[in-house]
Amino acid sequence: MAADSRKMVVVTLLVIAFLSYSSYIYYRLPVNKYAVDPNAEDGKMVWQKYNCNACHQIYGLGGYLGPDLTNIYSLKGADYIKPLVNFGPRTMPAFHLSDIELKDLIAYLKSVDASGKSDPRTFTIHSNGTIAQ
Amino acid sequence: MEPLHNKHFSTAKLFVLTGLLLLSVGMIFGLGAAAQYILPNFLKQQLSFEKMRPLHVSAVVFWIIVAAMGSVFTYLQQYNGKKLRFPLLAKVQFMIFLITIIFILISYCFGEFGGREYWEFHPFLAMPIAVGWILFLINFIVSLGTLKKQPVYVWMWLTGIVFFLFTFLESYLWLLPYFRNNIINDMTVQWKSYGSMVGTWNMLIYGSSIFLMEKISGNKEAGRSPMAFVLYFTGFTNLLFNWGHHIYTLPTHQYIQYVSYAISMTELFIFGRIIYTWRTTISTAQRHFHIMSFRMLAAADFWVFLNLVQAIVMSIPAINVYTHGTHFTVAHTMGTTIGINTFLLLSFAFDMLHDSDVQMKPSAFVLIRFGFWITNISLLVFWLSLIFAGIAKAHWQMSAERTAFNTMMEQLRPYFDTVLNAGIVMIVGFLLMLYPLVKNLFKAYLRTED
Numbered sequence: 001m002a003a004d005s006r007k008m009v010v011v012t013l014l015v016i017a018f019l020s021y022s023s024y025i026y027y028r029l030p031v032n033k034y035a036v037d038p039n040a041e042d043g044k045m046v047w048q049k050y051n052c053n054a055c056h057q058i059y060g061l062g063g064y065l066g067p068d069l070t071n072i073y074s075l076k077g078a079d080y081i082k083p084l085v086n087f088g089p090r091t092m093p094a095f096h097l098s099d100i101e102l103k104d105l106i107a108y109l110k111s112v113d114a115s116g117k118s119d120p121r122t123f124t125i126h127s128n129g130t131i132a133q
Numbered sequence: 134m135e136p137l138h139n140k141h142f143s144t145a146k147l148f149v150l151t152g153l154l155l156l157s158v159g160m161i162f163g164l165g166a167a168a169q170y171i172l173p174n175f176l177k178q179q180l181s182f183e184k185m186r187p188l189h190v191s192a193v194v195f196w197i198i199v200a201a202m203g204s205v206f207t208y209l210q211q212y213n214g215k216k217l218r219f220p221l222l223a224k225v226q227f228m229i230f231l232i233t234i235i236f237i238l239i240s241y242c243f244g245e246f247g248g249r250e251y252w253e254f255h256p257f258l259a260m261p262i263a264v265g266w267i268l269f270l271i272n273f274i275v276s277l278g279t280l281k282k283q284p285v286y287v288w289m290w291l292t293g294i295v296f297f298l299f300t301f302l303e304s305y306l307w308l309l310p311y312f313r314n315n316i317i318n319d320m321t322v323q324w325k326s327y328g329s330m331v332g333t334w335n336m337l338i339y340g341s342s343i344f345l346m347e348k349i350s351g352n353k354e355a356g357r358s359p360m361a362f363v364l365y366f367t368g369f370t371n372l373l374f375n376w377g378h379h380i381y382t383l384p385t386h387q388y389i390q391y392v393s394y395a396i397s398m399t400e401l402f403i404f405g406r407i408i409y410t411w412r413t414t415i416s417t418a419q420r421h422f423h424i425m426s427f428r429m430l431a432a433a434d435f436w437v438f439l440n441l442v443q444a445i446v447m448s449i450p451a452i453n454v455y456t457h458g459t460h461f462t463v464a465h466t467m468g469t470t471i472g473i474n475t476f477l478l479l480s481f482a483f484d485m486l487h488d489s490d491v492q493m494k495p496s497a498f499v500l501i502r503f504g505f506w507i508t509n510i511s512l513l514v515f516w517l518s519l520i521f522a523g524i525a526k527a528h529w530q531m532s533a534e535r536t537a538f539n540t541m542m543e544q545l546r547p548y549f550d551t552v553l554n555a556g557i558v559m560i561v562g563f564l565l566m567l568y569p570l571v572k573n574l575f576k577a578y579l580r581t582e583d
Contacts, residue, residue: 004281007288010366018373021392022303025325029311029318030385036314044313048248054183059320059383060458062250065170065182067538068458090539091173093181115316116384120454120530123382130390131381131450 031115043108046101055092059118065091070118073109081106142210142485143581144223146574148203149482151231152196153571156475158238159192160560167553171546180242187241187253194251195234197474201334202226202269204341204481205290209276212287212344218276222268229265233258251327252304259305266301270294284347284356285365289340292369297333300326321385328376335474336372342430342477345484349427350417364406367399375400381450382457390450397448404441425501426487429480432509436472439516440465455531460548461523468516471559482570489577497569504565511562515555522548 047053055066062068072081082102088094097105116133123131166185168175176185206223210216217223237254240246247255273294277287303326306312312322343356355361377393407414414434421427443465447453456462486493522545529541536544 007362008280011288011369014366014369014373021374022325025321025386025389026306026312028386029315030321031315031317041310041314044316049246050244051183051187051246051248051253053248053250054186054253057458058316059380061320061324061379061383063182063186064458064460064463091169091177091182093177093183112316118382118458120382120457121533123454125451125454129449129451130394131454132387133384 037107037111039104039107040111041108043104043106043111046097046105047108050095050097057118058112059116060120068118069109069112070116071113073106073113078106078110081109142207142488143578144217144220144227145203145206145210146485146578146581147227148206149200149478149485150571150574150578151227152200152203152478153482153567153574155192155196155199155234157564157567159189159196160563162189162192164553164556164560165189167549167556170549171553183246184241184244187246188238190251191234191237191241191253193470195230195237197334197338197470197478199230199234200478200481201293201337201341202230204478205273205294205337207481207485208286208341208344209273209290211348212284213276213278215276217272219272222272226265226268226272229261229268233261233265249304249307249323251330256305256308259301263298263301266294266298270298284343285361286340286343286356288362288365289336289343289368292372293333293336293340296336296372297330300330300333304330317383317385320383321380321389324379324383325376328379329372332368332372336368338474338477339368341481342433345426345480346430348484349421349424349430360406364403367402371396371400375448378448378450378453381453394448394450397445400441400445400448404445407438407441424487425498426480426484428502428505429476429483432505433473433476433480435509436468436476436512440468440473443468443520455527456523459523459526459530460519460545461527464516464519464523467519468512471512472516479566479570482574486570486574486577489574490580491573491577493569493573497573500565500569504562504567507562507565508559509562511555511558515552515559518548518551518555522552 052069053062055063057063057068058070060068084092085095085097085102085105123133125131162185165176165180166182166189169177169182169185180188206217237258240254240258245255246253247258252259273290277283277291280287280291304323306322306326307319313319343361347353347355374396375393377389378397381390381393418427418431418434422431443461447456447462447465525545525548526541529535529544535541
């Protein structure tokens with residue numbers, strides 16, 4: 001019985017710590033002040049509708065077949081992105097997006113680009129093993 | 134109390150058989166996806182990569198989840214010595230999962246996506262999965278009865294079931310504009326849920342593997358020892374807090390990195406224990422290697438060791454910044470899902486077959502033994518090729534003068550060729566094991582009465 005009680009105490013403490021940690025993250029999200037661009041929001045849905053994530057990464061998360069697109073907007077610009085999406089080089093299919101979808105997708109990529117840099121070369125590595133940008 | 138009979142495991146067998154079928158389907162789509170790395174026009178019009186990848190990922194994720202549920206149902210009944218409290222509920226749960234998975238795979242073929250990592254299906258299809266899981270939770274809790282004086286695997290099953298539901302629901306918080314409106318907020322919560330979710334199904338599988346180890350060795354105290362619970366609490370802590378290694382490079386709260394980094398290092402304790410008990414593990418393996426289910430457990434043990442080293446390395450932010458976004462991460466995913474999860478789940482399937490009244494022919498054992506070695510050797514080649522591809526991409530990512538992405542991918546081509554070829558051999562190896570296993574397990578299922 002005593003052993004069971006001790007186990008329950010440990011589990012309860014872990015669960016309380018987890019719920020507190022989760023609640024804190026939900027309540028204090030990393031980015032609190034931002035302008036919501038309705039086109040970018042719609043563009044996010046375009047990104048998900050065509051499952052762009054299967055091949056491309058944002059901040060190194062997603063598929064590995066195509067390049068990371070976090071900063072593609074500032075690196076290459078909208079005029080470079082548009083024909084690639086609609087004609088599909090190499091493995092990429094031609095998606096034939098409508099003008100509105102394409103505009104929204106570009107707005108989304110612009111908002112992602114403005115959120116930060118994904119290039120690992122921009123990180124500083126500390127001697128304790130942590131990193132910072 | 135009605136004594137247990139083989140018939141009480143019929144639904145559990147259905148879960149495992151369906152899982153084995155999903156594994157086969159998942160491997161074929163995985164092969165197709167690997168082929169598209171090398172042949173850009175391969176099925177480009179019919180099943181382009183953005184369809185092929187989710188078909189592969191969802192099939193194998195559901196193989197793991199569905200078979201894990203089957204193993205928990207089987208071993209819970211064996212442990213309790215009585216049948217499930219609600220056998221009909223388990224059948225309803227099975228049908229919900231089966232129909233939903235079929236819908237999901239078909240929806241991908243028609244290009245209908247929710248577009249999120251792992252759960253790439255439409256969010257509408259998440260609802261039946263959540264309902265099915267709640268049925269699983271209810272059946273488990275009521276069938277178990279009490280948590281008093283329970284061994285560690287019961288705690289692990291309960292933890293896995295409860296927290297899967299939590300993380301699964303959490304992974305759909307993006308449906309609320311509050312979480313979705315900013316990419317950093319969205320990705321922070323998304324990978325918080327995914328990172329923990331993997332730990333939840335591992336809890337189900339590892340719990341079942343401890344039960345099976347006890348069953349084979351006859352040592353009923355292993356799952357009740359203080360060390361077993363120390364390892365469980367270490368695993369549970371990692372499940373809850375070490376998810377941050379997925380997003381070290383995301384411009385999110387810095388403390389997430391520190392918490393995750395510190396918690397991940399507790400895995401060194403598990404690693405140290407593996408080294409410490411190495412000799413015992415080897416001698417146990419030699420003693421029981423003729424038992425098919427134990428052979429699979431031994432293979433998983435080997436892959437646990439390799440992948441734990443890799444996981445610890447990747448949990449150090451200073452190293453993660455190099456490996457993140459490269460095939461080094463893919464190697465870890467493949468090593469854990471194939472090397473650990475799949476071999477453990479196969480061990481449960483072989484054990485279920487062993488417990489039934491179906492006898493495999495001696496020729497089937499030869500096929501399985503042959504398949505076992507082919508699979509493990511080809512998996513090692515597959516895994517190492519992905520690691521080397523990851524290191525090469527990491528070098529490219531950090532180069533002052535980067536070449537074009539396509540040029541880098543062309544340079545990785547020899548590794549991808551090796552991955553594809555090793556993948557083909559690995560599938561052959563798996564099929565050599567799966568064919569007699571599925572055939573005989575299905576026979577065993579047909580002999581059940583309910």
